[in-house]
Amino acid sequence: MSLNDIAQPSTARNLPSLLADLHARNSSCTIAVSGTPGGTIHVRDGLVVAMETPGAPGVEAILLKSRRLTEEAWTSVRATDTTHEHLARELVAQGLLGAGELEVVSLGALFDAAFALSLNRQTGWEVTDPVPVLYAGTGVPPERLVTETTRRFGMLTKEPGSIARDARDRVHPTYPADPPESAARLSPRHRDLLAATDGRRTPRDLAFTLGRGLFAVLLDLRHLLELRLVRYAAPAGTARPSTAPRTPGTDAPAPRSAPATAELPRRLPRRTGQQAASDSPEHTS
Incomplete structure (x- = not known):
């Protein structure tokens, strides 16, 4: 055809x-x-x-x-x-x-x-x-x-636009140094996700870092949010792209998705x- x-x-x-x-x-x-x-x-x-x-x-x-x-x-x-x-x-x-x-x-x-x-x-x-x-x-x-x-x-839906916003915001650990005792009871995949969360990476960056789907990462992040182990935070300046590396130990920036519906x-x-x-x-x- x-x-x-x-x-x-x-x-x-x-x-x-x-x-x-x-x-x-x-x-x-x-x-x-x-x-x-x-x-x-x-x-x-x-x-x-x-x-x-x-x-x-x-x-x-x-x-x-x-x-x-x-x-x-x-x-x-x-x-x-x-x-x-x-x-x-x-x-x-x-x-x-x-x-x-x-x-x-x-x-x-x-x-x-x-x-x-x-x-x-x-x-x-x-x-x-x-x-x-x-x-x-x-x-x-x-x-x-x-x-x-x-x-x-x-x-995933909590409120209109919340999924798109979470997907582009950076994920921060809520503890200053070592994870709390509750983190020890997490599954291996949740522990890996928590370890990769450094305050610089967005869910998209985490997905590329771990070789997992974006949806799966967002779903597991919701569990970590419920346990108060992580939090979302929009980067300063809405037009500034994420500079988080996709893989540990590299300086290559990973561009962040722009606001969307x-x-x-x-x-x-x-x-x-x-x-x-x-x-x-x-x-x-």
């Missing part, structure tokens, strides 16, 4: 509407979503197979930071497939990951990216031809994506791949 057959702005009122139309048409394409932080949605035969956004760790970051995969192994496999077209198959074929494990990680990263995108205001989209991406499994229909995102918001995109201009090429020769999907 050519891009000319894909939903026009008049029929796609918003992003869920576009995905539903692509699903009905059994289309394959890539959607570049603009905004802060924006992202990329990969559709194959009408199903959403992957999403990428700076707002949440992707499959690669999760595999490496969680130490399911070593840097050496990733580099070796990556060299065999620079386009990611067959990367998932190579990871399984070389015995580095089980097919089931990779599918679970891929699906989790997809749902987490959808959640992260929904936290921020987007400004539009561009539909292009499909581009290769690392994913495992057959993908999910758009309605399942919406249902799962809604469920996650329901589990949990709404999905509403104003959604579209250009075909041919139009995009003529407008900007340097444009890439």
